[in-house]
Amino acid sequence: MAGGNLSPRQKMINLMYLVFIAMLAMNMSKEVLSAFGLMNKKIADSNVRAEKSNAASYDALKLKASEQAKQYGDAKRKTDSIRTMSDDLYNYLEGLKGQMTSDVEDKSAYEEMDKPDFLDEYFFQGGKTSPNGQEFLSKVNNYRNETVKILGKRELASVVSSRFETTDVTDSEGVTKNWLSYNFEGFPLIASVTKLTQMQADIKATEADALSALLTQELSAAVSMTNYDAMVVFDKNAYYAGEKLSGKIVLGKNDPNLTAERVVLNGKDVEKSKIQAGQVILDGPTGGVGDHDIKGEFMFREGDSLVKIPIKGSYAVIPKPNEAVISADKMNVVYKGLTNPMTISIPGIPSNKVSASAPGLTKGSGSKYNMRPTGAGGSDVSIRVSGKLPDGTPVSSNKKFRIKDIPAAMGMVRGQFGVVRMPKSSATRIQVAAGLPDFLFDLKLQVLSFKVKVPGQLTVTVNGSGLNAKAASLINKARRGDQVTFYDIKAKVSNSSYQLKKVLPVIVEITN
Template sequence: MAGGKLSPRQKMINLMYLVFIAMLAMNMSKEVLSAFGLMNEKLVDSNTRAEKKNVAAYDALALKASEQEKQYGKAKEKTDSIRAMSDDLYNYIEDLKTKMTQDVEDKTGYETMDKSSFLDQYFFEGGKVSTHGQEFIDKVSAYRDGVIKILGKRELADIVASRFQTSDITNSEGITLNRLKYHFEGFPLIASVTKLTQMQSDIRTTESDALSSLLEKELSAAVSMTNYEAMVVFDKNAYYAGENLSGKIVLGKNDPNLTAEKVILNGREVSKSKIKAGQVLLDGPAGSVGDKTIKGSFFFKENDSLVEIPIKGSYAVIPRPNEAVISADKMNVVYKGLTNPMTISIPGIPSNKVTASAPGLTRNTGSSYSMNPQGAGGSDVTIRVSGTLPDGKPVSSNKVFRIKDIPPAMGMVRGQFGTIQMPKSSAARISIAAGLPDFLFDLKLQVLSFKVKVPGQLTAIVNGSQLDSRAIGVIGKASRGDIITIYDIKAKVSNSSYQLKRVLPVNIEITN
């Protein structure tokens, strides 16, 4: 079509051919733009689901750390740092996407999002990276380096470095290009939005991977027999001479389906009839007066070998009571801001001849006491008990109890916590509550204040438990699929001045 003298008819045919090719190119372009838009929708939905899973994992880890701080405390501290950095970069990218599409009337009209002017002007200036572009690079670099520093020498650190590279890139022709220009300069708006959503997906994936990686040691130990610890549990702390020893030896992780291959105690193998699921029954003479020791081992079959778990315990055989028995009715610690019921007695001595004293301790009746450690100060409180034996001799004993804060509560909406789905119209009428699921005390909590965060909107601060007009207005700007975060919830124990140290956030997903 390019050589020789052409007839008018041939020229017309060639022109029609070119028009046809142009029309094909235009249709292909629209299809590609629509494909980017549909891909972006799937990524947004995936990010929402990933965020819910991560929130549930963070909450579970927080609960574990509150119960077993030594085992899970460091992992929680590290994941909390990664979570904060991830939210910061994720929200920064979300704000950038909002700016990019603020002039687009139809957010689903992907075929109209074919211009590249916004990021071409926002990220670049005079052929170089602009201040905004450098800010984007710096934030991605800071996130990458921060996460790698927390992860340390783990395989995941190399994966994170690859996910969030900011260095120059070499194209297929061997030309070195600025990475920001390579990925964003001259690309259609919807393509750039999709790339940014993919970055947000990488952020949520990194959070999930970090949770798994940092908890890998604890999770491996949880399924291994080496994680079990044998404990000697007697029916009482001391025995009289001539009494039969009664009690049992159990494992720290008592599994009803777990039975030892054999058990050795003080050099002798225990009868099979005494070996039960996860425990060994003790039945025999206590011995003469004095301190006694029980030593031995559990043997469990794991793979092709026997795993040995040492047993070590002690008890005392005494001729008569010589020590007070102090027990907390609820648990082995006392909580600030609560009235902790306690039973204090000395075996063999009437309650009217027993006295107990400690800061915050009051007697109700008989051996029933109440402990309010609010004014005790420090991290523990010592209860001093004294009494008079039947022969007139005095006996005394001290017991130290740890003082703990009430564990973190959970933000609640309609009696639910975590992420709750509801229409926007319903979200504007909610009230915020706080609860302590599975806590030993049945407490009523009063919400004092909270903050409301809607994607793309300024945070609203609310006093009390009901939404005010400003918060309702912010929620009114939420869109379908948005996750509204209710956080920084302040609450106290009802009919008390004690304020909880922390209340976990609650999320609302807008359905329509």
């Protein structure tokens, strides 16, 4: 078309051909521009929702930090730093978008936003990055580096680093370009606006991920003080007259950062020096012979009020041994399907002179026994203990223990419970596990089967703990933001035939 001397007719044909191609390109570009505009609007709406969700999480953390500064202060300081940096970068991008569209009267006229002039002149000068472009890169790089530093060695740090990567890019033709030029030079205005809106979405996602990573549990429910039980734990179960009382009162969920506002025992305030990390030290006389009660309450600051946790316990002071003392090493119950360690003794009588019997009870060494409830049924088991005092007087006693099933386990993905966020590519390769995070026994559980549910798709059943091809294909149909539910999880105790009654579901939220 460009070679040699062309006749006026041929020149006209060539011109018409170029006009025809331009018209085709124009029609195609209008559709693309409209698509970018609609995408930009959807992402912007999602950012508004993310802002509200993050704000609620920040407020919940602020409340908990005001109540228990030791426990939540560090997490609050880190998330506050990320929030400040996120707001600064988000607002900078919002201001830049405002400059880019300041001359556009109708912000919804996406087909008119086809010129690349603004950012081509704003970010670049003479084929090089302009001072404005350098400022843009500096803000993105600083946000990435400082956020990664706060997150430390957590897996999220590498995700954030990838989200805001600004290193050189090699295009499809093998040409290496700097990141700013590759992403913004020569693109239509609406395309660049959409890219900036997506960067804002990445900022909101980073805030949400950081809150989750730094807290590990839901703030408003899982950390509420109403989830704690007070327990009276003595060094031994019976005392002789004149002995010094020894033991402590601890919370069932002991935390070294947890300190009570006030503790009252038997109507008197406990000295501040004896109120330590998650416990109260008992140190005083036992009292006279007979039964003694310890009653009171822990008081914790929660919001504008004090949450009170009742304390109730008792102990006996005896003149000399006259009955057996039996205590479970783990708890005051025995669990089906497990070997429950127990200590059985009679004060003042050597262990080799003490005998104990009950269905499923076997003797170990010294005063140690193991109780494995039999399958004969029943909700409790009685242990009979007998022995002889040094003077030859026989002593015997019965003790009843409750038999309970192992509590409901929780479905896990990557060692996490509840809702776990990850890319679709990772979700198709996960292993489903089960765990008992607050159970007294350190058990290994084996997943036998589970079901997978993707919104809008039929449920798939999987045998074993790993996804089969059908389940992986189902997850590939999930969209960003979809929550894939793994439920009806069947699991058993490893190296045992005991199958758990219930395993709670785990949810994977697709991030991209």
